[in-house]
Amino acid sequence: MKLRVVALAVFLALGTATSAAADPEPAAPEEEVSILATNFQLPFPCGQSWAGNSSSSSAHQSWEIDFNRGSSPDADLGDPVVAAASGTVVISAHQGSTNGFGNLVKIDHGSGWATYYAHLNTRSVSAGQAVSQGQQIGTVGKTSRPGNNISAHLHYEVRQGDGYPGNIRKAVFNGVTFGYPNQTVTSNNCGGSTNPYTPAEVCGSGYNVVDSAGLGTAGTVYLLYNNSNGYNCVVTLKRTSLGTPTAVTAYLEVQGSSRITDSGNFGYYAGPVRAAAPGKCVKWGGKAGSSVYDSPFEHCGS
Numbered sequence: 001m002k003l004r005v006v007a008l009a010v011f012l013a014l015g016t017a018t019s020a021a022a023d024p025e026p027a028a029p030e031e032e033v034s035i036l037a038t039n040f041q042l043p044f045p046c047g048q049s050w051a052g053n054s055s056s057s058s059a060h061q062s063w064e065i066d067f068n069r070g071s072s073p074d075a076d077l078g079d080p081v082v083a084a085a086s087g088t089v090v091i092s093a094h095q096g097s098t099n100g101f102g103n104l105v106k107i108d109h110g111s112g113w114a115t116y117y118a119h120l121n122t123r124s125v126s127a128g129q130a131v132s133q134g135q136q137i138g139t140v141g142k143t144s145r146p147g148n149n150i151s152a153h154l155h156y157e158v159r160q161g162d163g164y165p166g167n168i169r170k171a172v173f174n175g176v177t178f179g180y181p182n183q184t185v186t187s188n189n190c191g192g193s194t195n196p197y198t199p200a201e202v203c204g205s206g207y208n209v210v211d212s213a214g215l216g217t218a219g220t221v222y223l224l225y226n227n228s229n230g231y232n233c234v235v236t237l238k239r240t241s242l243g244t245p246t247a248v249t250a251y252l253e254v255q256g257s258s259r260i261t262d263s264g265n266f267g268y269y270a271g272p273v274r275a276a277a278p279g280k281c282v283k284w285g286g287k288a289g290s291s292v293y294d295s296p297f298e299h300c301g302s
Contacts (some may be wrong), residue, residue, distance in 0.1 A: 013228035040084045041133060042173045043067075043117060043156055046190035046199070046207025046222070052171075055181035058101065059166035064157045065178060067140075073151035077121060079140040080155055082133075083107055084115050088130045094143065101155070102143025109129060118155035119143050134189045144172075174198075177235055190220070190237065199224055202208075203233035203272045210299060211284075218289030221250060223282070223299065230278030232299075236286035243267045249287040255280050255297050263287075277301070 044050055044067070052065040056212035070076045091106035121141025125131055130154045144153045158252045164243075171178040176186040186208060188198045199209050201224040207224040212222050221236040245265035253259035262270045266273040270286060281297040 002250070005226050022186070024240045025274065039133075039175070040115070040158065041117070041189035042185050042187035043081055043084045043154065044189065045080055045082060046134070046187055046212060046220075049184055049186045051182070051184045052178060053182050054178075058153075062181065063170045064155060064168065065171055065177075067154040067156060068152075068258070070152075074142070075152070076140045076154075077142065077152040080136050081105075081117055081120060081138045081140055082155075083131045083135050083137050084133070084158075084189070085109050086133045087115075087131060089125045089127055090114070091129060092123050092125055092127050092129075096143060096145040096148075100145040100148060102145075103138065103141060105137050112161045114159050116155070116157040116159065118157075119150065119153060121152070122172035165190075190222070197237060197268055198237050199233075202235045202269055203274070207231075207233050211295075213285070213293040213295070214291075214292060215286065215288040216291035218291055219248065219286075221284070221286035221288075221293050223252075223284045223295075225299070230276055231274050232277045232282050232284070233271070234273045234284045234286065235269055236288055237269045238288055240265070240289070246289075247287070251283075251285055253283040255282065 022193060049069045050069045052067050053062060054063060056197050057066055066169060068076055068240050087107040087109040089105060090108045091104055093104060095104045097100045101118035103123050105117045105123055107115050107127060119141050120138040123138045125137045140152055140154050142150045158169045158171050160169050162169045173185055190198045200207055203224045206226040206228050210225050211223040211224050212220055218240050219236055219238045224233040232252055234250045234252040236248050238248060245267055248266045248270035249263040250260055250271035250273050251261040252275050254275050254277045260273050260275055262273050279301045281300040283295055283297050285294040
């Protein structure tokens with residue numbers, strides 16, 4: 001996204017110097033560039049997959065999305081909801097009688113952009129509080145206006161400026177516009193907006209997060225699996241001292257084979273460490289700062 005925005009700026013600058021006979025490619029819409037620059041992620045923890053629907057609710061005006069992932073109406077009740085991008089909480093209140101949103105959190109991301117998280121079961125942030133991308137702000141719920149019985153889900157909106165509902169914008173997650181009207185999306189909201197990398201980006205195409213473990217405030221170690229080739233991958237992403245080489249480790253051990261380790265002083269992550277493990281159990285773990293995680297043999301074949 002950063003390269004795309006920079007490239008657009010260079011293109012526009014060069015365009016003023018071209019001859020009148022030139023036929024330059026049209027610039028990307030201002031709305032698209034702005035929202036991509038904000039780098040929104042799915043409002044759920046890293047690696048989780050959620051089904052989004054924008055067409056089944058009669059209350060929807062535009063590009064709003066309702067998210068579920070459970071097999072029963074209230075299967076998602078109490079699941080964590082996290083900030084799609086960093087910003088400042090401007091609303092944290094129950095607004096059921098006002099607009100039917102129930103427990104609502106609104107986050108201001110600057111430049112007129114804001115996200116809304118409605119029907120929450122609980123709210124874990126307060127108005128005026130600064131939040132980081134990926135920070136938990138509440139849990140999935142079914143609160144609404146009195147007498148309005150709904151099943152548990154997250155109602156999510158992105159707005160720019162004023163003039164509802166015309167200010168509702170299409171949702172973008174990890175640089176890709178949501179596939180309206182319905183799409184299942186896997187979260188890349190993996191530890192904050194300051195580290196530019198995600199586990200899937202480091203491990204490569206086809207890998208999905210299957211487990212993770214926190215390393216204090218210093219980082220998170222992730223286990224991923226590629227269904228197409230039976231490989232596991234481990235990466236440790238830093239959360240502090242970003243860009244400055246510090247000691248980080250990631251390792252993977254397939255049962256019956258030698259451990260593979262990537263360890264050194266790195267600016268953003270250790271890994272990727274990959275190994276074929278179809279039908280086999282693995283040990284995995286890593287280190288960042290003074291925190292260490294070592295798993296037992298587990299995730300046998302996944």
